[in-house]
Amino acid sequence: MNPATLMPDLRPHIAQCKFYNCSHMHEPGCGVQAAVAAEAPPTGIQPSRYRIYRTLFEELSQPRY
């Protein structure tokens, strides 16, 4: 599961992503990264929120023991 689905301010932008399985980290055509570039709600995402997303994504990507 991608943590962006748990963040209400990121979730609307996922629909704009070019790839269904987009990680919103480095893909071209990513709606989330485009919104971060716009910086402020409602059309953008605050950079601090995107940093939280990246932290969550990296933690969830760790191997499970």
Ligand SMILES: [Zn+2]
């Ligand atoms: Zn994306």
